Amino acid sequence: xxxxxxxxxxxxxxxxxxxxxxxxxxxxxxxxxxxxxxxxxxxxxxxxxxxxxxxxxxxxxxxxxxxxxxxxxxxxxxxxxxxxxxxxxxxxxxxxxxxxxxxxxxx
Amino acid sequence: xxxxxxxxxxxxxxxxxxxxxxxxxxxxxxxxxxxxxxxxxxxxxxxxxxxxxxxxxxxxxxxxxxxxxxxxxxxxxxxxxxxxxxxxxxxxxxxxxxxxxxxxxxxxxxxxxxxxxxxxxxxxxxxxxxxxxxxxxxxxxxxxxxxxxxxxxxxxxxxxxxxxxxxxxxxxxxxxxxxxxxxxxxxxxxxxxxxxxxxxxxxxxxxxxxxxxxxxxxxxxxxxxxxxxxxxxxxxxxxxxxxxxxxxxxxxxxxxxxxxxxxxxxxxxxxxxxxxxxxxxxxxxxxxxxxxxxxxxxxxxxxxxxxxxxxxxxxxxxxxxxxxxxxxxxxxxxxxxxxxxxxxxxxxxxxxxxxxxxxxxxxxxxxxxxxxxxxxxxxxxxxxxxxxxxxxxxxxxxxxxxxxxxxxxxxxxxxxxxxxxxxxxxxxxxxxxxxxxxxxxxxxxxxxxxxxxxxxxxxxxxxxxxxxxxxxxxxxxxxxxxxxxxxxxxxxxxxxxxxxxxxxxxxxxxxxxxxxxxxxxxxxxxxxxxxxxxxxxxxxxxxxxxxxxxxxxxxxxxxxxxxxxxxxxxxxxxxxxxxxxxxxxxxxxxxxxxxxxxxxxxxxxxxxxxxxxxxxxxxxxxxxxxxxxxxxxxxxxxxxxxxxxxxxxxxxxxxxxxxxxxxxxxxxxxxxxxxxxxxxxxxxxxxxxxxxxxxxxxxxxxxxxxxxxxxxxxxxxxxxxxxxxxxxxxxxxxxxxxxxxxxxxxxxxxxxxxxxxxxxxxxxx
Numbered sequence: 001x002x003x004x005x006x007x008x009x010x011x012x013x014x015x016x017x018x019x020x021x022x023x024x025x026x027x028x029x030x031x032x033x034x035x036x037x038x039x040x041x042x043x044x045x046x047x048x049x050x051x052x053x054x055x056x057x058x059x060x061x062x063x064x065x066x067x068x069x070x071x072x073x074x075x076x077x078x079x080x081x082x083x084x085x086x087x088x089x090x091x092x093x094x095x096x097x098x099x100x101x102x103x104x105x106x107x
Numbered sequence: 108x109x110x111x112x113x114x115x116x117x118x119x120x121x122x123x124x125x126x127x128x129x130x131x132x133x134x135x136x137x138x139x140x141x142x143x144x145x146x147x148x149x150x151x152x153x154x155x156x157x158x159x160x161x162x163x164x165x166x167x168x169x170x171x172x173x174x175x176x177x178x179x180x181x182x183x184x185x186x187x188x189x190x191x192x193x194x195x196x197x198x199x200x201x202x203x204x205x206x207x208x209x210x211x212x213x214x215x216x217x218x219x220x221x222x223x224x225x226x227x228x229x230x231x232x233x234x235x236x237x238x239x240x241x242x243x244x245x246x247x248x249x250x251x252x253x254x255x256x257x258x259x260x261x262x263x264x265x266x267x268x269x270x271x272x273x274x275x276x277x278x279x280x281x282x283x284x285x286x287x288x289x290x291x292x293x294x295x296x297x298x299x300x301x302x303x304x305x306x307x308x309x310x311x312x313x314x315x316x317x318x319x320x321x322x323x324x325x326x327x328x329x330x331x332x333x334x335x336x337x338x339x340x341x342x343x344x345x346x347x348x349x350x351x352x353x354x355x356x357x358x359x360x361x362x363x364x365x366x367x368x369x370x371x372x373x374x375x376x377x378x379x380x381x382x383x384x385x386x387x388x389x390x391x392x393x394x395x396x397x398x399x400x401x402x403x404x405x406x407x408x409x410x411x412x413x414x415x416x417x418x419x420x421x422x423x424x425x426x427x428x429x430x431x432x433x434x435x436x437x438x439x440x441x442x443x444x445x446x447x448x449x450x451x452x453x454x455x456x457x458x459x460x461x462x463x464x465x466x467x468x469x470x471x472x473x474x475x476x477x478x479x480x481x482x483x484x485x486x487x488x489x490x491x492x493x494x495x496x497x498x499x500x501x502x503x504x505x506x507x508x509x510x511x512x513x514x515x516x517x518x519x520x521x522x523x524x525x526x527x528x529x530x531x532x533x534x535x536x537x538x539x540x541x542x543x544x545x546x547x548x549x550x551x552x553x554x555x556x557x558x559x560x561x562x563x564x565x566x567x568x569x570x571x572x573x574x575x576x577x578x579x580x581x582x583x584x585x586x587x588x589x590x591x592x593x594x595x596x597x598x599x600x601x602x603x604x605x606x607x608x609x610x611x612x613x614x615x616x617x618x619x620x621x622x623x624x625x626x627x628x629x630x631x632x633x634x635x636x637x638x639x640x641x642x643x644x645x646x647x648x649x650x651x652x653x654x655x656x657x658x659x660x661x662x663x664x665x666x667x668x669x670x671x672x673x674x675x676x677x678x679x680x681x682x683x684x685x686x687x688x689x690x691x692x693x694x695x696x697x698x699x700x701x702x703x704x705x706x707x708x709x710x711x712x713x714x715x716x717x718x719x720x721x722x723x724x725x726x727x728x729x730x731x732x733x734x735x736x737x738x739x740x741x742x743x744x745x746x747x748x749x750x751x752x753x754x755x756x757x758x759x760x761x762x763x764x765x766x767x768x769x770x771x772x773x774x775x776x777x778x779x780x781x782x783x784x785x786x787x788x789x790x791x792x793x794x795x796x797x798x799x800x801x802x803x804x805x806x807x808x809x810x811x812x813x814x815x816x817x818x819x820x821x822x823x824x825x826x827x828x829x830x831x832x833x834x835x836x837x838x839x840x841x842x843x844x845x846x847x848x849x850x851x852x853x854x855x856x857x858x859x860x861x862x863x864x865x866x867x868x869x870x871x872x
Binding site for chain 1: 346347348649650651653655656657658682694696697721722725729754755756761832835836839840
């Protein structure tokens with residue numbers, strides 16, 4: 001018996017979402033790099049506070065000060081949404097495989 | 108370079124009107140300029156039947172033109188059409204066939220292009236105000252250093268207000284100038300409801316009342332938000348944050364306003380209240396706002412000091428000295444400092460000898476004035492590091508600032524240098540004087556003569572970034588019946604002035620730092636290993652360490668066990684100190700990183716990248732990201748490299764840290780002890796730091812600097828890891844841009860030359 005079409009589509013989506021999450025995460029990680037964090041923060045992020053600047057990987061972050069981060073604000077939420085979506089799509093793929101909706105898929 | 112069409116215009120106008128009474132010939136050079144525009148204007152006036160010819164394109168010329176209607180197909184005065192064509196050629200527009208006076212398609216297209224640049228989406232007909240716009244030297248395209256946002260507001264003003272009788276086309280070059288400020292003020296006056304013929308562009312009582320009644324805040328009418336945001340755009344950036352031109356109040360505008368109010372020492376309200384409007388529009392701002400500093404030519408006794416203190420003043424500016432022939436008796440008197448301190452005030456010293464005409468400002472005078480000011484300051488007992496404000500007490504034009512005032516301040520710096528740089532030079536003058544002197548002669552702080560709001564050096568210039576005192580109003584102060592003239596100064600707080608603790612001491616502002624280095628070195632000796640290296644590691648940690656800064660790849664990470672040991676057993680960390688030569692703040696970690704790189708890797712390659720070459724890479728990227736504003740890399744260097752007042756990726760303090768790091772790293776690499784090398788440098792060596800750097804690293808030639816800069820930016824690919832780090836640094840500020848090796852040589856060379864000449868100029872001290 002082949003994999004039903006709906007299940008296949010969910011499975012493809014479930015496999016693409018983590019890849020997208022990885023790409024967004026990598027894009028965010030690029031922003032962590034700066035040879036001179038003081039200069040970057042003063043020029044582009046409203047100022048440098050020496051109490052910040054440490055790198056964390058989840059959430060991806062390297063703060064200039066209490067308010068601004070080198071990592072764009074959309075990166076971490078997007079990664080989370082994509083990972084949650086991956087789990088959801090995987091669940092839907094399993095469900096679709098167990099319970100095919102159309103006679104065609106049941107055949 | 109001569110332009111054949113400009114030369115043709117000059118020859119034609121001279122040959123056609125040379126015998127007309129009142130006509131003035133222009134030089135036939137092929138180079139455009141005001142002279143040919145004036146000649147064309149006089150020619151136009153003659154064609155219109157005006158007999159009293161003038162350089163000014165005034166109301167009579169406009170009225171006479173208007174009587175004849177727009178210059179358009181079928182226009183009956185061929186010479187007027189030719190004047191328009193030649194004017195357009197002199198402005199850089201190709202205006203068709205000039206062999207006759209016919210209105211052809213070339214002229215139509217040229218005028219349409221010009222009107223499009225001005226801000227109109229219109230036809231190619233020439234209305235009187237457009238003709239006026241043709242016959243001047245205003246630019247309607249973005250010029251070097253201009254900002255796109257400013258250009259867009261300029262276009263909007265032209266498009267919106269050109270129908271007003273007292274509004275004329277303003278430049279659209281992206282630069283905020285006196286004419287642009289007056290145009291904005293007129294627009295505000297129209298919006299207030301002031302009649303067109305009374306809209307003078309001056310900040311008079313009617314305008315002030317109108318603005319008091321039109322605070323701009325969330326929900327304000329779009330017309331007012333546009334004008335307010337336009338004023339914010341013209342002001343430029345505050346700490347790297349710029350306002351956007353908008354018709355609706357948004358969070359970004361509110362954020363800018365908060366920053367602008369903080370920067371200007373206004374009460375932070377976050378809205379466009381009257382004080383903020385005034386501060387954006389005139390150099391006085393609201394002259395009646397709170398001010399906690401003052402200056403006066405009158406002596407301060409204990410009762411006067413107490414009265415000033417009771418009135419809310421914290422500090423008073425007083426003159427160190429005066430010329431022997433002066434009858435003002437304005438200098439500090441014996442015992443006066445004690446009286447000032449006894450009254451609870453602080454003081455900031457001003458040096459002004461003859462300084463009120465352009466001829467007073469020469470290099471030699473500056474040198475002489477600095478020596479006299481130094482000697483008087485020593486006589487009063489002012490401690491090392493005190494800022495002395497040298498005055499430019501007249502309305503110096505931009506040209507005079509370049510030709511006279513800057514050399515005068517270079518003389519001051521040289522004079523203070525020969526006395527061991529005991530004192531730091533500040534500047535008193537208009538906004539433009541302060542900004543230019545700070546950028547080019549490194550005055551540490553600006554004491555701005557803001558109350559002279561009509562000065563050409565104040566109109567159209569923002570408050571300089573390094574302002575410390577802003578003089579906003581002169582009035583008679585009543586100290587219990589003892590009335591004397593006083594200037595009210597807004598005080599920012601960055602220059603605290605001199606208190607009793609700053610008199611009679613023998614120390615230096617770097618003493619704390621030197622003790623810190625001594626203690627750190629002793630701690631490193633106790634820890635063991637290479638003490639010099641350990642000190643440098645501690646200085647650069649944590650900012651210049653780790654994978655994400657690239658320093659792990661460049662020279663390796665610090666010894667973490669040593670960092671932990673020094674944190675426990677070593678002295679409390681000192682993060683910065685005030686440079687004894689320039690009075691600027693030096694960041695110890697950046698200096699330490701550079702020294703560490705040079706110490707470990709030497710001249711060239713990674714040693715360079717740890718200092719000046721890394722900064723040059725990010726500066727190159729910054730230039731490429733500003734490509735629209737700065738076609739010329741040379742102009743970009745001239746405007747942004749090694750400046751005190753300009754927010755850039757390679758400001759003066761970065762260069763000082765690079766230079767000092769190079770010198771100390773090299774000395775230690777040659778066998779010196781780091782604590783002794785730093786002490787020797789900050790006690791004496793700092794005076795010649797740039798010359799030592801220029802000679803030591805680049806061989807003392809401009810070509811040597813240029814070649815080293817080219818190698819650093821991509822000319823040398825022997826070290827693949829370093830090439831990757833260099834590209835990453837460029838992309839950090841430049842994004843997706845052409846790398847130096849991909850840029851055409853003709854484009855890159857001026858940038859390299861700009862860097863080289865800056866270093867060479869600094870090496871002269």
